Amino acid sequence: MLYPVHPNRSFVIAGSLALFGLAAILQAQPPATQAPSTAPAGRGGRGGGGGARGPRFKIYPEEAVTRGLPAYNFTCGYCHGDRGKSGKAGPDLIASVVTLHDEDGVDIAKFVRAPEHSKVVKIDASDAQIYDIAAYLHSRVIYASGRGGVHMSEVLVGDANSGQQYFNGAGGCNKCHSPTGDLKGVAAKYDVATLQEHIVMPRAGRGGFGRGAGAPNPTAPYATVTLPSGETIKGQPVLVTDFYVTLRLADGSTKTWARNHGVPKVEITDPLQAHVDIMMRLNDTDMHNLTAYLATLK
Numbered sequence: 001m002l003y004p005v006h007p008n009r010s011f012v013i014a015g016s017l018a019l020f021g022l023a024a025i026l027q028a029q030p031p032a033t034q035a036p037s038t039a040p041a042g043r044g045g046r047g048g049g050g051g052a053r054g055p056r057f058k059i060y061p062e063e064a065v066t067r068g069l070p071a072y073n074f075t076c077g078y079c080h081g082d083r084g085k086s087g088k089a090g091p092d093l094i095a096s097v098v099t100l101h102d103e104d105g106v107d108i109a110k111f112v113r114a115p116e117h118s119k120v121v122k123i124d125a126s127d128a129q130i131y132d133i134a135a136y137l138h139s140r141v142i143y144a145s146g147r148g149g150v151h152m153s154e155v156l157v158g159d160a161n162s163g164q165q166y167f168n169g170a171g172g173c174n175k176c177h178s179p180t181g182d183l184k185g186v187a188a189k190y191d192v193a194t195l196q197e198h199i200v201m202p203r204a205g206r207g208g209f210g211r212g213a214g215a216p217n218p219t220a221p222y223a224t225v226t227l228p229s230g231e232t233i234k235g236q237p238v239l240v241t242d243f244y245v246t247l248r249l250a251d252g253s254t255k256t257w258a259r260n261h262g263v264p265k266v267e268i269t270d271p272l273q274a275h276v277d278i279m280m281r282l283n284d285t286d287m288h289n290l291t292a293y294l295a296t297l298k
Contacts, residue, residue: 001046012128027200031179033278034247035036039275043065052279058103058138059142060134060135060138060139061135064131064135064136065132065135065136065139066136066150067132068132068133068134068135068136068137068139069136071082071125071129071133072133072136072137074131075123075125075133076090076093076133076194079121080092080093082148083140084140084281085138085255085282085284090279091103091200091282091283091284091287092176092284092287093137093140094140095284095288096200096270097193097194097196097197098111098139098197098200099134099137099141100141100193101111101193102137102138102253103132103198104125104131105130105131105132105133105135107139108130108133108134109127111201112125114128114201115221115270115276116200116201116272116275116279117279118277119276120279122282124271133166140175148241154289156192156292157288157292158285158288158290158291158292158293159289159292160289160292160293160295160296161293162285162289162291162293163286163288163289163291163292163293163294164291164292164293165284165292166289166293167179167290167293170201170276170286171282171286171290172274172278173274174241174292175274177272179297180269183294183297184269184297185297185298186294186297187294187295187296187297187298192295195291195294196287196291199275199282199287199290199291199294200275200282202219202272202275219271219272220236220271221236221237221268221269221270221271221272222235222236222237222243222268222269223235223236223237223240223247223266223267223268223269224256224266224267225245225247225266226264226267226268227257227263227264227266228263230262233247233249233255234247235247235248235255236248236252236265237268238254240257240266240268242259243258243259244256244257244258244259244261245257245264245266253271
């Protein structure tokens with residue numbers, strides 16, 4: 001990765017060890033069922049005409065759910081706990097907006113491979129393996145719901161006052177955000193599910209640095225290269241090693257420099273580093289409370 005290792009090295013090491021265990025278990029298992037090439041009518045439903053959303057979540061093959069249990073335990077269980085109900089560092093995955101929006105592991109794969117998650121723990125799993133993990137998580141969602149249907153309104157279960165205290169206190173959100181500034185009216189702009197999604201996946205739907213016309217995204221990670229002459233160049237980091245550094249510049253072009261003993265100097269800056277750091281300590285209760293507070297900013 002292009003980013004510094006988080007101080008909580010024991011967490012990262014444990015995640016890495018889990019991946020070795022996952023590889024061994026999956027080698028001994030039969031080939032994973034491939035996700036269907038087309039989504040069933042009414043994403044998340046079972047049948048139905050005209051593309052309308054079905055009344056129940058999609059039912060996954062029993063063999064995929066069976067494979068998904070050990071895969072989940074070895075890949076995700078350390079952080080997100082037994083059966084996905086939050087653990088040592090990660091929030092509840094059963095009530096997660098990412099899980100509820102997911103089908104066939106597509107959204108889950110996108111989330112765990114995104115920079116915010118990869119900087120905490122990198123998940124080295126194939127699409128087929130993530131499909132099995134998704135099948136297991138969806139089976140838990142159905143079990144938890146009782147009726148087989150979970151409504152997005154159920155995301156709003158936190159306490160707004162506690163969320164405000166977390167925003168101004170332990171969460172440190174007020175260091176970058178203000179309810180009367182950049183967050184003014186945010187609850188009128190986004191629904192509750194999207195508000196919660198932006199807490200843990202703030203770059204969802206955003207563009208990157210220098211991707212064509214328009215102003216570059218000010219929240220995208222960028223690198224600053226300082227040449228021996230003192231000149232500095234900024235751009236999106238494409239490759240940073242001890243021997244080369246490649247940046248994508250604002251006009252879309254790329255530029256590469258050879259490096260020797262750390263020269264030229266390269267510094268990586270992530271404007272959303274606070275969101276990455278908060279994933280290490282954000283528990284299920286704080287996440288729901290914070291969502292409830294943001295939902296009051298109309």
